[in-house]
Amino acid sequence: MAAFAQSSTTLESLTPREREVAELVADGASHKSVARELGLAVRTVSFHVWNAAQKLPGDGRPSVKIARFSHLFQSSDSAA
Secondary structure, X not given: OHHHHHHHHHHHOOOHHHHHHHHXXXXXXXXXXXXXXXOOOHHHHHHHHHHHHHHOOOOOOHHHHHHHOXXXXXXXXXXX
């Protein structure tokens, strides 16, 4: 239960745009396809991915860290 509460707090620390980008990356989208879908520059997507990954616990490449938490994005969307 404590792990879930910590995970919820972690997701709440993301800005709305970081969360939006992270959800798409967690679903397997490339930075280029996220940029196209959201009307952003690829560099901006990379920036949001990096920032979101910094707020998530653990080590590894930003996209990999976000993918590790993909189940949290999905469970919080269904709870909303």
